[in-house]
Amino acid sequence: MSDLALEHLTKIYPGSETPAVEGVSLNVESGSLTALLGPSACGKSTILKMIAGLLTPTSGDIRFAGSSVLKQPPQSRDAVMVFQDHLLFPYLTVGENVGFGLKMRVQAKAKINRAVGEILELVQLSGLEQRKPSELSGGQQQRVALARALILRPRILLLDEPFSNLDESLRLEMQTLLKSLHAEMKTTMLFVTHDQEEAITLADKIALLLSGRLRQYDIPQNLYNHPKDREVAQFFGARNFISGRVEAGKFDCPLGQIVLPENAPADGRLLTIRPENIVIGSNASSDNSFPATIASKKFLGSQTRLELDATGQELTVLLSPNIAESLQAGTEIIIQLPRQSLWVLP
Template sequence: MTALTLKDLTKTYPGGNQAAVRGLSLTVESGTLTALLGPSGCGKTTTMKLIAGLIAPDAGDIRLNDRSIVGVPPERRGVAMVFQNPLLFPHLTVAGNVGFGLRMRGLSPAQIAAQVDPMLARVRLEGLDHRRPIELSGGQQQRAALARALILKPDVLLLDEPLSNLDPSLRDDMRSLIRELQRETGITTLVVTHDQAEAVALSDRIALLLDGKLAQHGPPEDFYRRPATEAVARFFGGVNFVPGQSRAGRFHSALGPLTLPRGVIDGDALLTIRPEALRLGPGPNPREARVDGITFLGTQTRVELSVSGTTLQALTTPDQAADLRSGTEIAIALPPDALWLLPSPAKP
């Protein structure tokens, strides 16, 4: 298996005012699936094209294990890329598309067929080998493109927004298929997405890019429980931020003193708590709050609260929020193990 390492990777497009990717260093561990996550324009697709060899970096290195692939032609890198649009050859059948790379390698028709048929079964396209791309659904086209990449047995598989053009129901099926095939084959895989929920459900680890730089890299739960910065926390739905100071295991702010989890360092900080972790009702770190607004969101209800002049939000179930009314006073709790301290914002 193959580890993918990016070292100080930088790319600025001609005429660009700033680098699309700036000093990016990242290791995708061998045999894992990593989501390259971030908003539009953050450098995700540029990073993928650099790895695939479709564009060249201005600086930095790209390595597969101990081998640098900078300057190596795309077809000799051991990297396969599946684009957001499947880009199947319209004049070829499904089998012809899936076996195209093998034909370019000089395999005989019999050798190609011996690999194509099992691959079509693995991506659930058996019986569709003689169809043309135009006769396939969007999900089937994407599976054919995935099969075309996997059949080459690449060292690294790159998937650029593979689910973005699919209906929600098809997304779930395709996500499960990608995860299943990656675990089955053990191919080191990097998936570009802008969808936080998709990244969390799909990946072993997430690399979050913001403004062309790596903001945080780690297991999905870290981005919810232990975000590195306020920007990371906000990208993952954080809305509660309270400035203050940590002293001797307590956080002092407009909310009054709050007990913190063990091991917190003293100093100025920004306290955050996930809206779904803020409890309505009695509990640790109790406070009195006024209900300022209630918004039904389907499976959840958002409750806007005012606590000592500070605005907080809670997410709860519709049943738990059924008796709440705007303007009423309620008890809330901020459990210490749900509190997390971020670096204090830089002063102007």
């Protein structure tokens, strides 16, 4: 069942001619963890603020469980937002910060205290109720911000790049915490990120936004392996694009005829394969095998990048440094494009 639906949502800021968000339609399933992914200034946070009621859409509709919420003020929407900068109230203690929402709902003090204790235990911050936010680490502050939102048990939890200010290890820790909180509370969560790895790791589904438009909304595996178009593929790191056309289950291009997977689109004009999926040193007579010359080699740490020239077609390959050790620029090799790793784009 759809918990949140965006219908042709558009936002044009006053004084701007270009829409920050244009015609975005999206159905978020109840209890799911969905990522709004995209580069900076693509409209991700604007969408979140419109859902929270902090911004008014120029056109379109926002529905919670089928009912439009456009006329409801933020405090009545039951959608709580966690901001990138956590924004804890500096003059309140941790306990007061976490209990803020319940206090605004005029709950009894004893009930607030009990709920604060429970939620702080859930985010592993028990015993820190009396501390001020300035006495906490960055990770602890973000946990408090999460607890402050989760204590209200909102219908929808909106997270605006919640972990982007944290260092790598803290970010991983917080991602694990968020995943476990989601599993336990089953709250519908929509989080904004520009980090594709974070989106793939956390989300049940990813909505990719580019220049204010929704480009693909799908499970992470499909966005990664079956992108809808060249821009989506490029956003997820695809570098190999071969022009040609599909004919009878094969892709006809300057390299030759490439056998496609059975589920490949039948009318594409661009073949793509991820750099890490190209196989080096296979038998020249096997399917989809072609001769190539190594144009350059670059050590990247955990991987080595090879730039290849395959009959005039430039291809990029990513290999483990151990495998790439014996390969040098100028060496002629055989590459294979495994059938199941190929995808055809419009």
